[in-house]
Amino acid sequence: MRYTLRQLQVFLATAHHENISRAADELAMSQSAASGSLKELEQQFDVQLFDRVGKRLQLSELGRELRPEAEKLQAQALAFESALGGAQTPGSLRIGATLTIGNYLAVPLIAAFRAQHAGADISLHVANTSEIAAMVADFQLDVGMIEGEINHPRLLTRPWREDELQVFCAPDHPFAGKRSVSDARLSEAQWIVREPGSGTRQTFDRAMHGILSDLKISMELQHTEAIKRAVEAGLGLGCLSRISLKDAFARGSLVPVQVPQRDFSRQLNLISHRDKFHSAALEEWLSLCAQHN
The missing domain is CATH 1.10.10.10 (Winged helix-like DNA-binding domain superfamily/Winged helix DNA-binding domain)
Structure with a gap:
């Protein structure tokens, strides 16, 4: 050699x-x-x-x-x-996740993985969809868990689980408790949304086709918690994954806004490099994700 x-x-x-x-x-x-x-x-x-x-x-x-x-x-x-060396654990694993997945889904999966493989070396990098995809394409991450849609020649996409965004507001907002809110009323409201490049923003823009240019987007924030706090303060409407709003809805600090005429459904995906060698750790992780879809 x-x-x-x-x-x-x-x-x-x-x-x-x-x-x-x-x-x-x-x-x-x-x-x-x-x-x-x-x-x-x-x-x-x-x-x-x-x-x-x-x-x-x-x-x-x-x-x-x-x-x-x-x-x-x-x-x-x-x-x-x-x-x-007779290792009994599957080795190291570098995981990337978008914000909603990283904050609400990835950590329980990592805990389940470590319960089976106590010595596994796992790192988690949380960023938006475009950054995670770039890192997977550059071999900096073994696998990405993303909310957005990616069409990249070097990446392989595996559908993982279904998700849906939800429009929401503060309990004292005029839209709270309404059976439905029209497109015209949505266009009159102030909006606080995720930044371009995020999977949540991608789904939001697609769902609001036809009226997107009419919406009054007052703030673009990188973190779901910051958006929730801004909406709680009465600064406008938000739109995030239902996964991230469950606790706030249960407390009553935020309430859903009914927009039945808009489709906020989306697919969460797993991405890896097409030429990536599937180590034991990566195979174990993909199997675990399949069990929790």
């Missing part, structure tokens, strides 16, 4: 950081050792894996083509190493 696993590690770390110094820090190597390892790999095969742009090292066309295979080789090597 004309390359080493260490050379693959340096290649992948450099591809991630686009900087040899940060790649070396991640691998606990000196910068000169990391640089030499990468240079030796390129010279062995007479190839250029990176384009040097100032201080940045951007993957060349060949580097982009080889990265998925290098990712799979490294993952398989780590799985083999765990098996040699």
